[in-house]
Amino acid sequence: MDTVFVNGAVFDGHRHRPGLSVGVRSGRIVAVGPDLRRLIGPETDVVDLEGGLLLPGFVDAHVHPVQGGLERARCDLSPASGLPSYLSTLSTYAGSHPDVPWILGGGWHQPDFTNGAPAAADLDTVVPDRPAFLVNADHHGAWVNTHAIKLAGIDARTPDPPDGRIERGPDGAPTGTLHEGAMDLVGRLVPPTTHQELVDALTDAQAYLHSLGITGWQDAIVGDYANMSDPGPAYAELAVTGQLTARVVGALWWQRDRGPEQIPDLVVRRHALHSQRFRAGSVKIMQDGVAENFTAPMLEPYHDGCGCRTANAGLSFVDPIELRDNITKLDAEGFQVHVHAIGDRAVREALDAFEAALTQNGDRDLRHHIAHLQVVHPDDIARFAELGITANLQALWAVRDPQMVDLTIPFLGPERSGWQYPFGDLARSGARLAAGSDWPVSSPDPLAAVHVAVNRSSPGDADPFLPEQALELATALAAYTSGSAWLNHEDDTGRIQAGALADLAVLDRDPFAGPVAEIAEARVRATYVEGVCVFDRRDGD
Secondary structure, eight states: OOEEEESSEEEOSSSEEETOEEEEETTEEEEEESOOGGGOOTTOEEEEOTTOEEEEOEEEEEEOHHHHHHHHHSEEOTTOOSHHHHHHHHHHHHHHOTTOSSEEEEEEOGGGSGGGOOOHHHHHTTOOSSOEEEEETTSSEEEEOHHHHHHHTOOTTOOOOTTEEEEEOTTSOEEEEEEEGGGHHHHTTSOOOOHHHHHHHHHHHHHHHHHTTEEEEEEEEESOBTTBOOOHHHHHHHHHHTOOOSEEEEEEEOOTTSOGGGHHHHHHHHHHTOOSSEEEEEEEEEOOOOGGGTOSOOSSOOBOTTSOBOSOOOOOSSOHHHHHHHHHHHHHTTOEEEEEEOSHHHHHHHHHHHHHHHHHHOOOOOOOEEEEOOBOOGGGHHHHHHHTOEEEEOGGGOSOOHHHHHHTHHHHOHHHHTTBSOHHHHHHTTOOEEEOOOTTSSOOOHHHHHHHHHHSSOTTOOOOSSGGGOOOHHHHHHIIIIIHHHHTTOTTSSSOSTTSBOOEEEESSOGGGSOGGGGGGOOEEEEEETTEEEEEGGGTO
16 A cells, blocks of 8 residues: 555545545555555555545636746735735835836735726836736736836727726726726737746646645636736646646637637647646636626626616627527537636526537536626526536635625625625535636635635634525535536546545645634645645645
């Protein structure tokens, strides 16, 4: 026996099982039982769980690791809070990088600014001499300085693109925030990220994700998008050299200014990127934006700050009739489809499209899914199970934070605000659940997300957001392990049973044994992929 885990509890991907030991040989789990001492030999690595929990490795079903790695290497605003802190971070970064032609980075939060829109004039005070392009935490907007605005030729006469919006002053002149497709007006001028930068970012991100117990993921955009370079070649290099230790599915980017004529190109890319640890078998369609900038499409218009309905019901980035045709054709080509949908109209449009594909092509076990699901009309909850569509949850967002209180609830109104992140209703309806982080939009820590899924609040917050939508701990952990592994067609992982691949995580405590308010206090001690330890906290990683 290569490794035996003893003296703890097991979460097998579906249920909590105290007092079990697990034996691993040649990368697979070969024994699960209360006493495996007979299998321990002189060469066996005996891992004492010390009362902690052994569970399948976490699988992040919606993440952007290369972008996360790049932001860690650039001007990372995510640890800062408020304009003075952002400007201090920017000033320090710009001063220590005098030779970089652009100031790039991101991670600022909309609630820190009036109407969620920072101004170029503030950015100019610390970066007056070169263009700056800083994406916000959710990557649906960018803060740019006057130098960048002038370089792009944006002025009062520049029209909003069909899939975006320029923040403007009373005279129509740009004020410094670009939403959604408007980011491309400046983003297209940003110098391309080099291949080595992408490889280094992926290498750093992989190590970071392994330190959180993550053994696999679905990269939610593989292709050129906004100012983000295609991470596909970086994955290909790490896969060929054996440095890609995680199991990864890439969701190829659907260019929304093109139609089904791009499908043959996607087929070619799927074949070219295929390797043992990386498969590009999914296609990502971004159907909408976000509620905070009113680009998420709603079945009824948004409210204004006074509670009156406006004429704005958001944007469907892909025409819903075309969406049905696109998804039906992708399904026929054997692609899984991964849809970004925030607004209730976007969710319905996606479900309608998947229903059309199912009617036309039958069930082909492609495991389609819809991510984010911020606002879901109650009439659409049961359709997930009926159509076999997985609900891909980003649980960290289901809290009563300033973004929710100041930038969301007033503009959705009371009824729709109660339809947000309906995880409990989806679970009770029989829908399959998967989970992911959307890092670097939010933290990639699965335990932090599981904490919110169970408590509907951040650690230390006693005011849960729609607590009736909370999940049981076992359900939340299953979504992040067996649910996401199934979604990625990694059917030999995501569970602890004889015959499964030994993709495992070790926690320093058993969350089932303590109060749910302490779930986020658990830490990952070690992570294994196919029986090989890829992270050990004792090594100082």
